[in-house]
Amino acid sequence: MKSSASTSSKRHCSGTLALQIKEKARAVGFDLVGITGAQSPQHTHEFQQWLASGFHGEMGYMAKNAEKRVDPSKILADVRSVVVVGLNYNTEDPGSSLLPTKREEGGIARYAWGARDYHDVLSEKLRQLASAIDECGGPETRSLWYVDTGPILERGLAQRAGIGFVGKHTNLISRQLGNWIFVGEVLTNLELPPDEPAREYCGACQRCADVCPTRAIVAPHQLDARLCISYLTIELKGAIPVELRSLIGDHVFGCDDCLEVCPWNRFAKLSPAREFQRREMPPLTEFLSWDEQRFRDFFRDTPIFRIKRHGFLRNVCVVLGNTGDASALPALERALADPEPLVREHAAWAIDQIQSRSLGIKSAV
Numbered sequence: 001m002k003s004s005a006s007t008s009s010k011r012h013c014s015g016t017l018a019l020q021i022k023e024k025a026r027a028v029g030f031d032l033v034g035i036t037g038a039q040s041p042q043h044t045h046e047f048q049q050w051l052a053s054g055f056h057g058e059m060g061y062m063a064k065n066a067e068k069r070v071d072p073s074k075i076l077a078d079v080r081s082v083v084v085v086g087l088n089y090n091t092e093d094p095g096s097s098l099l100p101t102k103r104e105e106g107g108i109a110r111y112a113w114g115a116r117d118y119h120d121v122l123s124e125k126l127r128q129l130a131s132a133i134d135e136c137g138g139p140e141t142r143s144l145w146y147v148d149t150g151p152i153l154e155r156g157l158a159q160r161a162g163i164g165f166v167g168k169h170t171n172l173i174s175r176q177l178g179n180w181i182f183v184g185e186v187l188t189n190l191e192l193p194p195d196e197p198a199r200e201y202c203g204a205c206q207r208c209a210d211v212c213p214t215r216a217i218v219a220p221h222q223l224d225a226r227l228c229i230s231y232l233t234i235e236l237k238g239a240i241p242v243e244l245r246s247l248i249g250d251h252v253f254g255c256d257d258c259l260e261v262c263p264w265n266r267f268a269k270l271s272p273a274r275e276f277q278r279r280e281m282p283p284l285t286e287f288l289s290w291d292e293q294r295f296r297d298f299f300r301d302t303p304i305f306r307i308k309r310h311g312f313l314r315n316v317c318v319v320l321g322n323t324g325d326a327s328a329l330p331a332l333e334r335a336l337a338d339p340e341p342l343v344r345e346h347a348a349w350a351i352d353q354i355q356s357r358s359l360g361i362k363s364a365v
C-alpha cells in the first residue's frame with residue numbers, strides 16, 4: 001500500500017501554517033494543492049449506491065473497507081484536515097497527439113506511458129510533504145499520506161479542497177490543467193483553514209459519456225466499472241467477457257477515451273516530468289514472444305508491471321484480434337502454446353477474429 005505515517009519531534013513554525021504547507025507542496029513538485037476538513041466526503045451516499053449496484057465488479061477491496069472510505073477518522077483517529085495535491089501528467093499535447101502511427105503499438109493509457117509508476121513518483125513527494133507538515137506542526141503532529149491505494153475517496157476530497165471538480169466522467173478536472181492529473185493527500189491532526197470547494201463546470205457537455213465505447217458512464221458521475229475498458233484491461237484478473245472484447249478496440253492497457261474528449265483539456269499544460277514521458281514500445285506481436293524475465297525487465301517500475309505478463313498478453317491478444325491482420329497470425333499461433341491458459345484462450349479468440357475478418361465472415365461476437 002502506498003501510504004506511510006510520519007511523526008516529528010521538532011516544534012518550530014513561522015508564518016501561516018497553511019501557506020507554508022502549500023508552498024512546500026509546490027516546492028516538492030505538486031502542481032495543485034488545497035486543504036479540506038476531515039468530515040466525510042461529499043457524495044458518500046453515491047459511493048454506497050455505486051457499491052450496492054455492484055459497479056465495482058471484482059474490485060473487492062472497494063467494498064471491504066467501505067466504512068473507512070467514507071470516514072477519514074477511521075484511518076487517522078484524530079484527523080482534522082486533509083491536504084490534497086495534484087500532479088500534472090500530461091506529457092503530450094492531446095490535441096495534436098495520439099499519433100496514428102503510435103496507435104499501431106496499441107493504446108496505452110497516458111498515465112502508463114512513462115518508465116516509472118506514478119505511485120512511486122507521488123510517494124516520494126508526499127513523504128517529503130508529510131515530514132514538512134509534521135515539522136511545521138510540532139511534536140504532537142501526526143500525518144498519514146496516501147496515493148490511490150488508500151481507503152480514501154480521493155476525488156470527493158479533492159473537489160472539496162478546491163483543486164478541481166469531479167466531471168461527468170468521474171475524473172477530477174482542473175480548470176487550469178484539464179484532467180491529466182494524479183491525486184494524493186496527507187491526512188493530518190493539524191487544524192488548518194479549509195479552502196473553498198470547487199464548483200462543477202461540465203454544464204450540458206456529455207462528450208465523455210458519448211465517446212465511451214462500452215457505454216460505461218451509465219449516468220453523469222456514475223461509472224459502471226465492469227464495463228470500463230480501464231477495469232477490463234487492468235483490474236479484471238481472468239478472461240475478458242467475450243461480448244466486450246471487440247469493444248476494447250486497440251486499448252491494450254487502460255483507456256483515456258473519456259478523458260481525451262474533455263473540453264477542459266484546452267487548458268492542459270505540458271508536464272516536464274521525465275518519468276511520465278512516453279517511451280518507445282515494440283510492435284504488439286513482439287510481446288507475445290516475451291518470457292517472464294523479458295516482461296519483467298521491460299515493465300518493472302511501470303504501472304503495466306502490476307497486471308503481470310499473462311494479463312498484458314491477454315490484452316495484446318484482444319487488441320490483435322480487433323485490429324490485426326494476417327501478419328499477426330504466426331505470433332498468435334505460437335501463443336496457442338503459451339504456458340498461461342489465459343493467453344492461449346485469448347490467442348485462439350484473436351485468431352478466429354482475424355480469420356473471420358479476412359474471409360469476410362461476421363464473427364458471432
Ligand code: B12
Pocket residue numbers: 041042043044046047050059062109110111147148149150151152153154155156157166169170171172173179180181182183184200220221222223225228230231234235253254255256258259
Ligand atoms: C477504483 C478506481 C478505478 C476503477 C473505478 C473508477 C471509478 N470511476 O470509480 C477503474 C479501474 C475503472 C479506474 C479507472 C481509471 N482510473 Co482509477 N481509481 C480508482 C480508485 C482506487 C477508487 C475510485 C473510487 O472510489 N470509485 C468509486 C466512485 C463512486 O468514486 P468516485 O468516482 O471517486 O466518486 C466520487 C465523485 O465521482 C463523486 N460523485 C459520485 N457520484 C456523484 C454524483 C453526482 C451528481 C456528483 C456531483 C458527484 C458524484 O463523489 C464520489 C465520492 O467522493 C481511485 C483512487 C482513490 N482512492 O480514490 C483511482 C483514481 C480515481 N483513478 C485514477 C485514474 C488516473 C484512472 C484512469 C484515468 C486510468 C486509465 N486511464 O485507465 C481511469 C479513469 C476511468 C474513469 N472514467 O473513472 C486517478 C484519477 C485522477 C483524476 N484526475 O480523477 C485516481 C484518483 C488515482 C490517483 N490517485 O490519481 N479507477
